[in-house]
Amino acid sequence: MPGGLSVRVEPRGLGVALGLLLVTLAAGVVLIGSGDFPIAPADVVATLLGDGTAVQEFVVQELRLPRVLVAILVGAGLGLGGAVFQSLTRNPLGSPDMIGFGQGATVGALxxxxxxxxxxxxxxxxxxxGGLLTGAAVYLLAWKRGVHGFRLVLVGIGVAAMLTAVIHYLITKANLVDATRATVWMTGSLEGRDWTQFWPLLAVSCALVPVVLAYGRPLRMLEMGDDAAYALGVKVERTRVALTASAVLLVSVATAAAGPITFVALSAPQVARRLTRSPGPNLxxxxxxGAALLLVADWTATNAFGERQLPVGVVTGVVGGVYLLWLLVTERKAGRI
Incomplete structure (x- = not known):
């Protein structure tokens, strides 16, 4: 119908999305119930619905629920930002972890x-x-009659290397107390996260996520190349700038809320694409x-090592490093690197 709205729904993609949503909710309930004061999943649900005891209400509402909600928003922001950059660069290594945006946010914080x-x-x-300035610098340095994916990745890797050197310099310049504080922040952790981190993160997510999702169709066309996108009526540079700015801000705010949690932005879009078996950004x-991965990683960090709780960034770093090696081997065998 002329002027109507056409929506294409892929059954497998919808099923995967619903499955991931259920995994996220279940992992959140389990994580809320874990800790020094364990609460059964049924009691967690009852408490969230207002039927818990006073102690359960305090533990769930004040101590654990904010942490889980921050984890969901951080994971979702990193996953969405990673999907945008991998689509814009048409490269599975075009992740904020690899092209400097995470390092820029870290430099700003340090x-x-x-x-x-x-x-x-x-x-x-x-x-x-720091994240926004790095995003602007990478974009401008990669500009040459437009910004192309391969050039953006190369410039981003170079900027990431320089920013890593700045991070090391700031650590050596700091006194012992500040160096310890900086090192803890750089590990990436959800420990102690409360409602003060959640509300700004929620506000930014509510503002930016719809913008990114609205550009899903033009982003899919950009994956075919600038010339094809132009031919299909996409305003290429305007779309690229809007998506880059939104994704950089999402990643920067997520990093501000929980520290530089590595490899979620790299792995989440690739896992999603393999689950849906669908081309395109899979936003x-x-x-x-991303939300499900971070919740599972946080549960692993806090429960899988006995009394020794680890920052979630340690778990994502180890798992993500293994995944990166596998991805590099796969891409090399396919002749893409």
Missing amino acids: TVIVLFDGDATAVAGGAVV ATSMLT
């Missing part, structure tokens, strides 16, 4: 910690500013995959 002794809010603001499933 600058506030080491040079200005800022509080948690100032550190989060520094991470956001919604990448977002749900």
Whole structure:
């Protein structure tokens, strides 16, 4: 019908999305019930519905629910940001982890910690500013009659190397207390996350996620190349700038909320694509995959090593490193690198 809205729904993609949503909810309930004061999943659900005891209400609502909600939003933001950049660069290695945006946010946060002794809010603001400035720098350095994926990846890798050197310099410049604080932040952790981290993260997510999802169709066309996208009526540079800015801000805010949690942005879009067996950016499933991956990683970090709890960034780093090696071998066998 002329002027009507056409929506294409792929049954497998919809089924995967619903399955990932159920996994995310189930992992969240299990994670809320885990800890020094264990709560059965049924009691967690009852407490969330307002039927728990006073102690359960306090533990769930004040201590554990904010952490789980922050984990969901951080994982979703990283997964969505990773999907955008991998589609824009047409490269599975075109992840914020690899092309400098995570390192830029880390430099911003460490600058506030080491040079200005800022509080948690100032550190989060520094991470956001650092990520945005890095995104702008990478985009401008990669510009040459437009921004092409291969050039963006190469420039991003170079910027990431320079920013890593700056990170090491800031650590060596810091006193012992600031160096310890910076190292803990750099590991990436959800420990102690509360409602003060959740609400700003929710506000940014509500503002940016619909924008990114609305560009899903033009992004799919951009994967075919700029010339094909132009022929199909896509405003290429405007679309690329809007998606880049939105994805950089999502990743920066996620990093500000939980520290630089590595490899979720790299692996979530690839896992989503293999689950759906569908080409294209798979934005919604990448977002749900990122949330589920981070929740499972956080449960592993807090429960799989006895009394010794690990920061979630350690688990994602180990698993993500193995995944990266596998991805490199796969891409080499396919002749793409």
